[in-house]
Amino acid sequence: MKKAIVLLVVLFSLNxxxxxxxxxxxxxxxxxxxxxxxxGKSYDWLDHLSNKIGGRLSGSVNAQRAVDYTKAELxxxxxxxxxxxxxxxxxxxxxxxxxxxIQTQGGPTNTVNILAxxxxxxxxxxxxxxxxxxxxxxxxxxxxxxKEIEGKIIFYNRPMRADLIHTFEAYGGCVDQRYSGAAEAAxxxxxxxxxxxxxxxxxxxxxxxxxxxxxxxxNKRIPAAAISTKDAEYLSSMLKLxxxxxxxxxxxxxxFEDVESFNVIGEIKGSERPDEIIVVGGHLDSWDxxxxxxxxxxxxxxSMEVVRLFKEAGxxxxxxxxxxxxxxxxxxxxxxxxxxEVAKKNKENHIFALESDAGGFTPRGFSIxxxxxxxxxxxxxxxxxxxxxVHYFEKGGSGADxxxxxxxxxxxxxxxxxxxxxxxxxxxxxxxxxxxxxRELELGAATMASFIYLVDKYGFDDIKNEAxxxx
Amino acid sequence: MKKAIVLLVVLFSLNxxxxxxxxxxxxxxxxxxxxxxxxGKSYDWLDHLSNKIGGRLSGSVNAQRAVDYTKAELxxxxxxxxxxxxxxxxxxxxxxxxxxxIQTQGGPTNTVNILAxxxxxxxxxxxxxxxxxxxxxxxxxxxxxxKEIEGKIIFYNRPMRADLIHTFEAYGGCVDQRYSGAAEAAxxxxxxxxxxxxxxxxxxxxxxxxxxxxxxxxNKRIPAAAISTKDAEYLSSMLKLxxxxxxxxxxxxxxFEDVESFNVIGEIKGSERPDEIIVVGGHLDSWDxxxxxxxxxxxxxxSMEVVRLFKEAGxxxxxxxxxxxxxxxxxxxxxxxxxxEVAKKNKENHIFALESDAGGFTPRGFSIxxxxxxxxxxxxxxxxxxxxxVHYFEKGGSGADxxxxxxxxxxxxxxxxxxxxxxxxxxxxxxxxxxxxxRELELGAATMASFIYLVDKYGFDDIKNEAxxxx
Numbered sequence: 001m002k003k004a005i006v007l008l009v010v011l012f013s014l015n016x017x018x019x020x021x022x023x024x025x026x027x028x029x030x031x032x033x034x035x036x037x038x039x040g041k042s043y044d045w046l047d048h049l050s051n052k053i054g055g056r057l058s059g060s061v062n063a064q065r066a067v068d069y070t071k072a073e074l075x076x077x078x079x080x081x082x083x084x085x086x087x088x089x090x091x092x093x094x095x096x097x098x099x100x101x102i103q104t105q106g107g108p109t110n111t112v113n114i115l116a117x118x119x120x121x122x123x124x125x126x127x128x129x130x131x132x133x134x135x136x137x138x139x140x141x142x143x144x145x146x147k148e149i150e151g152k153i154i155f156y157n158r159p160m161r162a163d164l165i166h167t168f169e170a171y172g173g174c175v176d177q178r179y180s181g182a183a184e185a186a187x188x189x190x191x192x193x194x195x196x197x198x199x200x201x202x203x204x205x206x207x208x209x210x211x212x213x214x215x216x217x218x219n220k221r222i223p224a225a226a227i228s229t230k231d232a233e234y235l236s237s238m239l240k241l242x243x244x245x246x247x248x249x250x251x252x253x254x255x256f257e258d259v260e261s262f263n264v265i266g267e268i269k270g271s272e273r274p275d276e277i278i279v280v281g282g283h284l285d286s287w288d289x290x291x292x293x294x295x296x297x298x299x300x301x302x303s304m305e306v307v308r309l310f311k312e313a314g315x316x317x318x319x320x321x322x323x324x325x326x327x328x329x330x331x332x333x334x335x336x337x338x339x340x341e342v343a344k345k346n347k348e349n350h351i352f353a354l355e356s357d358a359g360g361f362t363p364r365g366f367s368i369x370x371x372x373x374x375x376x377x378x379x380x381x382x383x384x385x386x387x388x389x390v391h392y393f394e395k396g397g398s399g400a401d402x403x404x405x406x407x408x409x410x411x412x413x414x415x416x417x418x419x420x421x422x423x424x425x426x427x428x429x430x431x432x433x434x435x436x437x438x439r440e441l442e443l444g445a446a447t448m449a450s451f452i453y454l455v456d457k458y459g460f461d462d463i464k465n466e467a468x469x470x471x
Numbered sequence: 472m473k474k475a476i477v478l479l480v481v482l483f484s485l486n487x488x489x490x491x492x493x494x495x496x497x498x499x500x501x502x503x504x505x506x507x508x509x510x511g512k513s514y515d516w517l518d519h520l521s522n523k524i525g526g527r528l529s530g531s532v533n534a535q536r537a538v539d540y541t542k543a544e545l546x547x548x549x550x551x552x553x554x555x556x557x558x559x560x561x562x563x564x565x566x567x568x569x570x571x572x573i574q575t576q577g578g579p580t581n582t583v584n585i586l587a588x589x590x591x592x593x594x595x596x597x598x599x600x601x602x603x604x605x606x607x608x609x610x611x612x613x614x615x616x617x618k619e620i621e622g623k624i625i626f627y628n629r630p631m632r633a634d635l636i637h638t639f640e641a642y643g644g645c646v647d648q649r650y651s652g653a654a655e656a657a658x659x660x661x662x663x664x665x666x667x668x669x670x671x672x673x674x675x676x677x678x679x680x681x682x683x684x685x686x687x688x689x690n691k692r693i694p695a696a697a698i699s700t701k702d703a704e705y706l707s708s709m710l711k712l713x714x715x716x717x718x719x720x721x722x723x724x725x726x727f728e729d730v731e732s733f734n735v736i737g738e739i740k741g742s743e744r745p746d747e748i749i750v751v752g753g754h755l756d757s758w759d760x761x762x763x764x765x766x767x768x769x770x771x772x773x774s775m776e777v778v779r780l781f782k783e784a785g786x787x788x789x790x791x792x793x794x795x796x797x798x799x800x801x802x803x804x805x806x807x808x809x810x811x812e813v814a815k816k817n818k819e820n821h822i823f824a825l826e827s828d829a830g831g832f833t834p835r836g837f838s839i840x841x842x843x844x845x846x847x848x849x850x851x852x853x854x855x856x857x858x859x860x861v862h863y864f865e866k867g868g869s870g871a872d873x874x875x876x877x878x879x880x881x882x883x884x885x886x887x888x889x890x891x892x893x894x895x896x897x898x899x900x901x902x903x904x905x906x907x908x909x910r911e912l913e914l915g916a917a918t919m920a921s922f923i924y925l926v927d928k929y930g931f932d933d934i935k936n937e938a939x940x941x942x
Contacts (some may be wrong), residue, residue: 033634038633162509165858200909201909265705391862439671440892
């Protein structure tokens with residue numbers, strides 16, 4: 001009986017304390033959202049990054065200006081430490097504006113909109129003119145074989161599926177055409193490749209992005225460009241009428257030697273467990289067209305906002321909160337790899353990393369790369385997010401820059417904003433500041449800060465112990 | 472024992488049948504979403520309504536063109552019946568473009584952006600020039616009293632709260648300034664009113680909307696205009712420096728006699744219970760500035776798409792599905808009232824009504840006005856929507872046009888899209904087709920059709936019986 005009473009008292013106390021904690025958490029989340037929505041800084045920072053700096057491709061002057069600017073802004077926040085982490089990055093330049101047209105026998109030239117893919121080699125100085133073979137994907141090359149492909153321009157035209165609710169899934173189903181399409185077509189002797197832009201929207205804006213020649217020797221590399229969806233549909237229609245039409249394009253991008261750049265890092269030291277590190281980040285580089293406002297200016301300023309919100313809200317974290325603005329996500333991931341490499345060398349203990357790299361849209365939740373027990377702990381926080389309409393807590397990938405931190409115990413997560421509009425802007429000239437809604441951006445920052453607040457408060461120690469016991 | 476076995480068999484059968492139903496439902500929802508995303512018509516319809524017709528204020532030629540167009544399009548769908556329901560609506564015209572400026576003693580004039588509120592009287596022909604008293608809401612008028620107010624322009628400048636997650640809540644906290652501000656200020660002898668636009672965005676676009684003079688005699692009515700948020704902040708700053716500045720505005724809107732217009736209605740007759748009616752609708756009228764693409768062109772084309780999706784998917788409803796395109800939501804609600812009046816007169820049995828009137832953004836779920844037991848039945852369908860990221864099923868208001876159907880047994884619901892951007896466009900020149908994302912619009916239509924599919928299949932009879940038993 002006595003035992004039972006003791007147990008009851010203990011259970012009651014635990015319950016009261018859990019309830020008080022939960023109330024305190026609710027209040028702190030509300031404080032975080034209020035500060036983000038009423039006195040947020042993320043939108044002003046994004047204005048500067050987009051409109052005063054602009055596109056920030058790795059190795060460019062603008063990338064360096066973004067490093068300087070964000071470092072200075074982090075220093076203004078009065079963090080415990082702000083530093084630059086050197087990293088060598090690829091340097092590729094677009095050169096003159098690309099030029100392309102379709103020409104039928106004796107017919108007029110019809111200009112179409114293209115953009116060189118990042119990393120592509122140039123066409124010959126006089127441009128490249130050839131017949132076109134339209135395919136729906138790399139897997140069709142084998143069917144046609146060298147005889148049909150040699151000397152031609154391969155036109156990859158598989159569209160993103162519109163029926164998939166998660167647009168990133170639709171992107172994932174097509175991106176091989178852009179990334180490996182040139183390398184694969186070159187094996188069959190193709191003269192060049194043209195890739196349908198990766199967007200659901202039918203418009204005039206081509207979308208660039210990274211590509212790789214893999215192991216292909218330099219003299220075998222062929223020029224690769226994205227064509228706007230509207231012109232992809234046009235070209236496809238023209239090919240049905242005139243399979244013998246010529247496609248002409250001219251572009252002179254260049255690959256240079258690697259140059260030095262930096263990850264920008266700032267941190268608030270943990271008051272109780274400074275050696276346990278929580279990372280929040282986005283990537284500072286962007287493509288050269290547009291201003292990289294959604295990709296990934298949004299993630300950068302939201303991550304900066306997270307540490308600012310901690311300071312403003314007077315929340316002293318127990319663990320170390322580190323904001324990392326990664327360099328070179330778009331065409332190399334050198335920043336992400338370097339960060340993980342240094343962390344490993346210094347035997348740093350990262351308990352959690354969160355990346356925002358899916359646009360500055362209304363936050364829906366998080367995709368979480370963790371062990372089941374860690375995931376369940378995170379799931380238990382879900383009710384705290386209900387007032388903010390944040391409802392998506394699912395297992396899945398996190399973010400490219402933080403993925404090198406994966407080691408089986410560090411919990412990784414990616415912010416998942418509404419994804420419907422993302423590919424309207426992604427890697428295109430339309431990815432500009434005006435395409436970002438202030439409230440949506442701020443809600444994302446507050447949602448990230450709230451998640452980090454809970455991770456910092458509760459950690460994953462209990463789960464680690466449990467795992468140890470299981471050994 | 473025999474009884475127990477029978478019971479088990481019954482339970483097992485029920486379980487198998489429930490599971491089969493649920494699988495069938497999943498497949499049908501997937502079919503609906505596929506059709507909406509792959510072969511949707513809503514976006515094309517909205518293009519026409521927005522770009523070929525445009526703003527559709529009640530009583531205007533454009534409103535009639537919208538009636539003709541949507542009736543013809545519904546007829547093309549091969550519904551069982553399409554008809555027009557006559558309704559008398561108010562007619563108000565904006566007249567010449569409004570003109571307004573701020574002038575300090577001996578200083579220059581600074582033009583500001585205003586729009587007459589819908590229903591406002593004109594200024595005198597030569598315009599209205601007066602001193603300005605800035606207030607944060609109607610409740611402050613009493614504090615100032617007639618002495619401070621008489622002959623002045625009352626400037627209502629309470630902004631929408633940015634900290635509220637549901638932007639409609641922020642709107643609800645300010646809309647009294649626009650709707651009743653003039654009537655209340657006139658009681659204290661004010662010469663006119665200027666109301667801060669109801670949007671979170673700080674820009675140059677004034678947002679109009681309905682206002683009422685209540686019981687105020689015609690000769691006491693004073694002109695009322697919305698001022699853009701940027702100019703509201705400017706005027707407020709100027710007033711701090713120069714409390715004696717003059718505000719001048721000139722506008723010549725006119726109120727006419729009521730004219731005849733129409734609700735546009737189409738239906739698919741129910742195969743088993745044709746007398747049980749399910750309504751889905753939006754409102755056909757819009758303000759005269761912009762194209763009314765979000766408000767409520769989106770709701771109109773989504774509602775039309777619901778019946779089209781039923782036809783395309785080959786789903787023959789058990790109950791009658793009726794699409795109703797209401798006239799005059801913006802400044803009178805005459806269409807909604809007329810529809811309910813005729814339904815009552817004809818003793819029609821409406822079991823459910825759904826309205827989409829919150830913009831064509833990514834659907835988050837539904838706000839439901841129902842008895843607890845009805846609500847719980849709807850909640851049980853929530854898992855079916857999870858693949859579509861539709862998660863919000865909460866009790867609350869439905870839609871203005873369907874609210875006159877409220878009778879304690881009809882279930883009412885409103886589509887709840889993401890609301891963060893809605894007031895960027897609401898009632899302003901920016902509410903145009905290009906502000907609507909095709910996928911977001913289509914997802915909304917599919918979400919509505921899915922909800923209607925479930926209501927048609929399961930109805931609320933069991934609950935009605937339960938309520939009868941309780942009597």
